[in-house]
Amino acid sequence: MMSSTVLYDHPGPRARVRNAVLSVVFGVGLVALLWWVYRKFDEAGQWEGRLWRPFTEPDTWTQFIIPGLRQTLLAAATGMALSLAFGIVFAVGRLSDRWWIRVPSGVVVEFFRAVPLLLMIFFIFYGVPFLIQGPVSAFWAVVVGLTLYNGSVLAEAFRAGIRSIPRGQSEAAYAVGMRKSQVMQLILVPQAARAMLPVIVSQLVVLLKDTALGYIVAFPELLQRGVNDLSANYGNVVAAAIVVAAIYIVINSLITMLAGWLDRRTQRRGFRATKKTTAGPAPVLEQAVTEPQG
């Protein structure tokens, strides 16, 4: 707890007693609150065995939750691969020396970052069929929407990462006779990608959560199969929502732990040589990561 050292000293005997008393007081309050929530659910009959029994039966898992989870992970994996490519292309585009590459790239990135993902998905799912005179699958509506939004966020993260690499690096590369494209490919992008690894992984959490928007266009992902279809069969929407939420929380916590592990690893290896300059690029990075879409 870094923050605890900022705000108060190590507790002495009196402070320890006071903290213990406050812990007990708030602990009792918390238990009372949880009891009240439990009673409210109980009054509505939500703890009845028949609502929860489906989750002990293998059919529930093999027919609803696992197929839904598979679609969710498939959409997330496809979206991640495509948005990484999109992000790299547009980050490099925004850093181009030619204005006719730089300006359109900037417009695209700013636009897709500002448009709600749901609007994109609706446009692709309901609008594009009118344009191409054929249907668009819910899967691709979700994946393309995810790619455009998360790709733009990643493009900004990459750009910040590339700009955080000390200028001496590219100057040295130019000095030994590399062309701009070589400097980008051999010097800047590999280092930026490595420094950006935790950001990329955190964006995966955002992307995975955003696949739940597929629910709205009837894409059979975890939310659709697990909450909608499952509770249609068993009438246990509250129980289903709690179980599905727990699955999302476990998966995303694992990914977040992975991001933290990667962060510590790159730090230990000294890849954060630019740590001193965090006042510059780092806030931009954080801004890119903390955007809690969907």
Add this chain to the structure above:
Amino acid sequence: MHVFADQTNLDAYVSGFLWILKLTGASAFFALVLGVLLAAFRVSPVPVLRGVGAAWVNIFRNTPLTLIVLFCYFGLFSTLGLSFSDELDLNNYWLGVVGLSVYTAAFVCEAVRSGINTVPAGQAEAARAIGLTFFQTLRIVILPQAGRAVVAPLGSVLIALCKNATIVGTIGLIEASSVMKDLINSNGDAVIPIFLVFAGTFAALLIPTGYFFGWLANRMAVKR
């Protein structure tokens, strides 16, 4: 542009965005209050409060907002009988505000906490050394610096909240994205103009907001 020459369509467009703004406004207020409270929990010396703060953040940050909003409708309203208003729109609106607020509060909490963490520990140590009490340290030394550091992250939380407000359409509130969907379905010949108007309105609202917060954060930043 013939779509928007029609008065009913224009009204739908306006009311869709009004719902978005109302959702954003009310949720921003509740999320800010709740988020600051949770951040205070997370940095407090009381372990129980730290646990509550951490649990809140981990639960709501890792759950899709769509699921939270759906739960507000099917769980809180349909099953548990929590109702805000007899009017359907208004009831869905407040259920949406509840969902958006509890979700966004987790992000506000993390932003505020990271702001407190940007203040070097030496500052508080110095404050204690000259004999300031805990609340004096907080009021005179820590919070003014932390407040300046959270402008940028709170700005992006607000922008994301505005975009996330479209998800309340899932539970039947006719906000901007639902209006766009309906207009597209009934005007297949004007798909691109419809999308550009709706997406453009969001862009026109949010891109300047982003630059404003960037400018403000830069202006307020404590240069170290």
